[in-house]
Amino acid sequence: MAEYKLTTPLSDDDIIKLKAGDxxxxxxxxxxxxxxxxxxxxxxxxxxxxxxxxxxxxxxxxVGPSPARPGKPIGSAGPTTSxxxxxxxxxxxxxxxxxxxxxxxxxxxxxxxxxxxxxCYFASIGGAAAVVGKAVKKAEIIAYPELGPEAxxxxxxxxxxxxVCYDAHGNDLYEIAKKEWxxxx
Amino acid sequence: MSEIxxxxxxxxxxxxxxxxLDAAYHIPxxxxxxxxxxxENEKSETAKKVLETIFENIQVSSEEEFPLCQxxxxxxxxxxxxxxxxxxxxxxxxxxxxxxxxxxxxxxLRKSSCHPLTRANYGNNxxxxxxxxxxPGNKVKLIFDAKGGGSESMSKVQMLKPADGRxxxxxxxxxxxxxxxxxxxxxxxxxxxxxxxxxxxxxxxKHATLRHVGQPSDDPELxxxxxxxxxxxxxxxxxxxxxxxxxxxxxxxxxMQPCHIATLPLAINTACHVNRHKEIEL
Numbered sequence: 089m090a091e092y093k094l095t096t097p098l099s100d101d102d103i104i105k106l107k108a109g110d111x112x113x114x115x116x117x118x119x120x121x122x123x124x125x126x127x128x129x130x131x132x133x134x135x136x137x138x139x140x141x142x143x144x145x146x147x148x149x150x151v152g153p154s155p156a157r158p159g160k161p162i163g164s165a166g167p168t169t170s171x172x173x174x175x176x177x178x179x180x181x182x183x184x185x186x187x188x189x190x191x192x193x194x195x196x197x198x199x200x201x202x203x204x205x206x207x208c209y210f211a212s213i214g215g216a217a218a219v220v221g222k223a224v225k226k227a228e229i230i231a232y233p234e235l236g237p238e239a240x241x242x243x244x245x246x247x248x249x250x251x252v253c254y255d256a257h258g259n260d261l262y263e264i265a266k267k268e269w270x271x272x273x
Numbered sequence: 274m275s276e277i278x279x280x281x282x283x284x285x286x287x288x289x290x291x292x293x294l295d296a297a298y299h300i301p302x303x304x305x306x307x308x309x310x311x312x313e314n315e316k317s318e319t320a321k322k323v324l325e326t327i328f329e330n331i332q333v334s335s336e337e338e339f340p341l342c343q344x345x346x347x348x349x350x351x352x353x354x355x356x357x358x359x360x361x362x363x364x365x366x367x368x369x370x371x372x373x374x375x376x377x378x379x380x381x382l383r384k385s386s387c388h389p390l391t392r393a394n395y396g397n398n399x400x401x402x403x404x405x406x407x408x409p410g411n412k413v414k415l416i417f418d419a420k421g422g423g424s425e426s427m428s429k430v431q432m433l434k435p436a437d438g439r440x441x442x443x444x445x446x447x448x449x450x451x452x453x454x455x456x457x458x459x460x461x462x463x464x465x466x467x468x469x470x471x472x473x474x475x476x477x478x479k480h481a482t483l484r485h486v487g488q489p490s491d492d493p494e495l496x497x498x499x500x501x502x503x504x505x506x507x508x509x510x511x512x513x514x515x516x517x518x519x520x521x522x523x524x525x526x527x528x529m530q531p532c533h534i535a536t537l538p539l540a541i542n543t544a545c546h547v548n549r550h551k552e553i554e555l
Contacts, residue, residue, distance in 0.1 A: 192454070211514070218333040270509060
């Protein structure tokens with residue numbers, strides 16, 4: 089398993105070299121969106137409206153951070169459970185989104201979209217939110233402020249530690265790891 | 274019988290305020306101990322790394338008062354009220370809600386309550402969910418459980434057939450937790466409620482997640498089931514954060530009570546690896 093430093097936006101070449109189980113330290117801009125923001129973004133796509141950001145080459149972090157204390161860019165900011173974004177991820181991947189950051193399983197449709205359009209699902213450690221939040225250097229709300237924690241934020245991150253979970257070759261880290269460690273007690 | 278005792282709801286509000294803040298930043302000692310024990314027994318290098326990150330998170334959170342998890346949960350309160358308690362200075366439920374609202378505002382905790390259909394965020398994390406039990410005496414015991422949505426979503430109530438019996442219960446819980454996989458932020462504490470009725474099973478399951486981690490049930494038969502289910506879940510290989518290993522659950526806790534001759538209610542409620550809860554007796 090390899091370790092890579094990547095900076096967004098990501099290209100097809102960045103994605104193709106990644107294998108499930110690789111570690112990535114991600115830097116650059118990532119956008120936050122959860123359930124409510126995805127519903128609105130996909131609604132806007134259907135209506136042909138302008139989106140809060142162009143998904144091409146971008147990474148979306150599934151997170152609803154806790155409020156920032158004065159002088160800090162963000163509060164705790166660990167990943168939320170990704171399967172709730174199953175209906176939306178393939179639509180955005182088709183539009184050029186290159187990565188999702190979250191925790192937990194996603195659907196076969198998401199896996200297939202990762203292969204077809206060269207994208208990658210990165211797993212972060214759920215509940216390690218104070219540590220993950222420290223990788224965020226800057227945060228600003230760019231859309232849907234009325235959604236509170238679910239507003240779309242533009243984050244600048246530095247060396248955010250991630251695991252490649254679904255790669256562009258159809259591999260699934262959760263399945264690989266589970267098989268390796270089953271019946272070992 | 275104890276004497277009638279006046280308890281000011283202002284004291285309850287203050288207690289809830291402190292419990293909510295404490296729960297958000299400081300992990301319960303028993304959970305940290307169980308995770309350290311798991312670390313010693315873990316054979317997967319990745320799992321050890323994940324647990325190290327979890328330990329680092331616990332330290333950063335406690336020292337800098339960053340919430341352990343960005344999802345600081347809904348406020349779930351288990352309240353045992355002695356029947357000789359007389360509440361004064363206002364309505365008890367308002368006081369509990371005030372305590373929660375103030376803590377979530379002052380502590381920079383995430384407000385997660387929303388309208389179920391429009392999903393509009395209420396911005397105050399209210400209402401708290403209060404389970405009240407009347408008990409003998411004139412004390413009030415409060416357990417504050419900051420329950421996040423990720424682990425809560427990996428919960429269910431299933432009305433089994435009486436013929437499903439012990440084996441059916443074990444199989445249902447094991448299958449469910451393996452299907453949940455990485456979603457509820459393992460290593461988890463699995464709460465199981467058996468019997469009662471539909472809603473009582475669910476309340477027992479959640480209450481069971483709050484038991485001192487790894488302390489077996491007083492009932493030897495249930496203690497035996499807890500161990501069997503735990504071993505089967507940990508043989509799944511899912512591991513911490515779902516990245517593989519021997520520690521998928523830290524403990525299985527079962528509560529049980531009598532049920533109707535036609536039913537076998539079963540409830541499963543999972544708590545994630547931070548399982549934030551604090552209690553006080555007034």
